[in-house]
Amino acid sequence: MTLSSINIPDEINRFPHSPAAAHLIDLANDRIEAFMLADDLVIENxxxxxFHLLDQAITWIEQSHLLTGNHFCEFGSGFGVAALLASLRGMDSIGIEIESSLVEQSTSLAEELGLSAKFYCGSFVPRDITGILEIARDVEHVETHEGEVYEEIGLGLDDFDLFFAFPWPGEEQFFEAVFHAGAAVNSLLLSYRGRNGMHLLRKT
Ligand SMILES: C[S@@+](CC[C@H](N)C(=O)[O-])C[C@H]1O[C@@H](n2cnc3c(N)ncnc32)[C@H](O)[C@@H]1O
Known part of the structure; x- marks a missing residue:
């Protein structure tokens, strides 16, 4: 099995946003700003x-008929905006986040927006990946020792059709290793690479 790269055209940044997506993004950005200013405890990771580019990338994936199913998972979901945007499009959507205060924030956004996305507190890194601690040796911004949450979710990595992640620079390969080891054949991993935009892989 291998990971094949799919080129996302630069023109996606001209795609319009639906009013509901634009509202979700504005609300989330306001909440994030308030959270950052109010919280004494800085969450370094x-x-x-x-989020605008993320919405455009999900639109492009959908319009290009690249999805093999309806299950979406955000690895390290923070305020859960990817999972919420996917939920807005009717996907069965979850986010996994290690920090409980962020899980609370994403859950309350989902409730406020009337979206069915669910957020779980724990680790997206499955315990049973051979050599994961070795792969994780240089990874600083992903918690690799906490417990995974797949049993609580009732789904495994191989049940999802589209994953989203925002890795810290230099840690992309760790997310790809988790995806490669556990995801279903034909599923997709979309990741945000800062100035390099969105990056899409299919497990083939
Ligand atoms: C760079 S932030 C991205 C947040 C969100 N996905 C976004 O794009 O706005 C990465 C998030 O992953 C979380 N995280 C780190 N290790 C994790 C793990 N093992 N399982 C779940 N979440 C984790 C961090 O707490 C942080 O909120």
Whole structure:
């Protein structure tokens, strides 16, 4: 099995946003700003991605008929905007986040917006990946020792059709290793790479 890259055209940044997606993004950005200003306890590993580009990338994936099913998972979901945007499109959507205060924030956004996305507190890193601690040796911004949550969710990595992640620079390969080891053949991993935009892989 291998990971094949799918080129996302630069023109997606001209795609319009639905009014509901635009509202979701504005609300989330307001909440994130308030959270960052109010919280004494800095969550060092949390930084939000470009939600407008994320919405455009999900639109492009959908319009290009690249999805093999309806299950969406956000690895390290923060405020859960990817999972919420997917839920807005009717996907069965979850987010996995290690920090309980962020799980609370994403859950209350989902409730407020009337979206069915669910957020789980724990680790997206499955325990049973051979050599995961070795792969994780240089990874600083992903918690690799906490317990996974797949049993609580009732789904495994191989039940999802589209994953989203925002890895810290240099840690992309760790997310790809988790995806490669556990995801179903033909599923997709969308990741945000800062200035390099969105990156899409299919497990083939
Ligand atoms: C760079 S932030 C991205 C947040 C969100 N996905 C976004 O794009 O706005 C990465 C998030 O992963 C979380 N995280 C780190 N290790 C984790 C793990 N093993 N399982 C779940 N979440 C984790 C951090 O707490 C942080 O909120």
């Amino acid at each position: 949390f930084v939000a991605c470009d």
